[in-house]
Amino acid sequence: MALFQHPAFDNHEHVAFHQDPVSGLRAIIAVHNTNLGPSLGGCRMYPYATDDEAITDVLRLAKGMTYKAALANLPMGGGKSVIIGNTHTDKSPAMMRAMGAFVESLGGRYIVAEDSGIAVSDVHLMAENTQYAGGLNAKFTYEGEPSDGNPAPSTAYGTFVGLKAAVDFALGKDLSELTVAIQGVGQVGYRLAQHLHNAGATLIIADTYEPAVAKAQREFGAQVVDIKSIHAVECDVFAPCALGASINPDTIDDIKAKVIAGAANNQLLTEELGQVLHDRGITYAPDYVINAAGIIDIHHQQVDSTPDNMKTHIEMIGSTLTQIFELAQAQHLGTNVIANQLAETKFAK
Numbered sequence: 569m570a571l572f573q574h575p576a577f578d579n580h581e582h583v584a585f586h587q588d589p590v591s592g593l594r595a596i597i598a599v600h601n602t603n604l605g606p607s608l609g610g611c612r613m614y615p616y617a618t619d620d621e622a623i624t625d626v627l628r629l630a631k632g633m634t635y636k637a638a639l640a641n642l643p644m645g646g647g648k649s650v651i652i653g654n655t656h657t658d659k660s661p662a663m664m665r666a667m668g669a670f671v672e673s674l675g676g677r678y679i680v681a682e683d684s685g686i687a688v689s690d691v692h693l694m695a696e697n698t699q700y701a702g703g704l705n706a707k708f709t710y711e712g713e714p715s716d717g718n719p720a721p722s723t724a725y726g727t728f729v730g731l732k733a734a735v736d737f738a739l740g741k742d743l744s745e746l747t748v749a750i751q752g753v754g755q756v757g758y759r760l761a762q763h764l765h766n767a768g769a770t771l772i773i774a775d776t777y778e779p780a781v782a783k784a785q786r787e788f789g790a791q792v793v794d795i796k797s798i799h800a801v802e803c804d805v806f807a808p809c810a811l812g813a814s815i816n817p818d819t820i821d822d823i824k825a826k827v828i829a830g831a832a833n834n835q836l837l838t839e840e841l842g843q844v845l846h847d848r849g850i851t852y853a854p855d856y857v858i859n860a861a862g863i864i865d866i867h868h869q870q871v872d873s874t875p876d877n878m879k880t881h882i883e884m885i886g887s888t889l890t891q892i893f894e895l896a897q898a899q900h901l902g903t904n905v906i907a908n909q910l911a912e913t914k915f916a917k
Contacts, residue, residue, distance in 0.1 A: 576627035582677060583627070586670040591662040593651065595670055596622055598630035599677050600646040603915045606676060607647025608702055608863060609633040610683025611667065614811070615654045626650045628812065628834045636856035638914040639888060639907065642867050647678040655685035661693050668694030668701070676700050681719070681866060684754065688717040703866045710865070710882055712875040719862035723831055724759030726861025726882045730853050731805060731829040733886035737893045738827050738851035739804065744768030749803040749825065751795065752810030753784040756831045760809060761788050774798040775810070799823055808832040815841055829853040842902030853889055854907040860885060
């Protein structure tokens with residue numbers, strides 16, 4: 569399929585493809601919009617079944633970053649990159665260095681950071697060949713502790729704050745009264761589970777990576793279900809924290825939760841599904857709003873800031889979501905539609 573006619577193409581400014589036969593790197597960088605500043609976005613590594621899956625993912629992720637930065641009130645645009653491969657078996661230092669050279673070739677239009685399948689140590693390897701890498705030299709965490717540069721703790725905390733705001737709006741219950749189903753217990757999903765466990769919530773979890781499942785089950789007493797059916801379990805909150813499109817025509821009719829609030833990007837397969845959720849009385853926290861704390865973290869590490877300032881900024885996610893929920897209720901529109909409208913007024917020229 570031609571790129572400009574691709575369903576996920578949305579006036580992206582720049583899309584670049586690269587392969588390095590020596591290291592085995594096959595990667596794509598997409599820059600969506602730089603009206604507010606250079607594009608920042610993580611690099612995801614995943615064994616996509618087809619090239620079209622990888623293209624779809626990177627285009628949607630890059631667009632989401634534009635909206636995410638705008639609603640988080642950050643001076644940056646949206647971009648993303650993907651590496652086609654298995655992070656557990658294909659990744660190598662040479663591949664990461666080759667990725668760095670690829671990032672450098674864009675001349676600063678795109679700043680790379682960690683994402684699913686990529687660790688901060690991998691970004692350090694990329695940084696050997698590019699000056700455009702973020703999240704490497706973090707000074708602190710939102711709790712004031714030293715940081716290794718991984719924004720996942722902030723992303724998980726922001727998601728927790730957003731989930732609580734959604735629960736307050738939709739259910740008016742304490743988290744200790746709720747059952748939360750978490751789809752994916754990786755770097756962010758595991759930490760979200762930890763926050764929820766500490767708040768007294770009952771947890772149901774699923775992941776394709778068995779060691780992650782075993783750890784969360786052991787530490788949080790979580791019930792384990794299959795990754796393909798967790799969306800359909802009896803629960804109060806469904807928290808997608810894995811790959812996107814978990815809310816699609818094949819799953820939406822089975823969702824029993826009254827709140828959807830998770831850290832995954834691009835949770836809706838199509839925008840129209842946001843209205844379906846609204847019409848069914850399900851409160852959906854738009855993904856790029858609730859999971860914005862990672863880029864908020866990276867921003868605060870690069871400017872003159874403090875842990876308290878960063879934590880305050882992260883906690884604004886809750887008030888932003890509450891505003892979106894109230895407008896959606898008043899206008900009888902999907903929360904994703906309201907979020908898009910608010911973001912577009914910030915970055916559009």
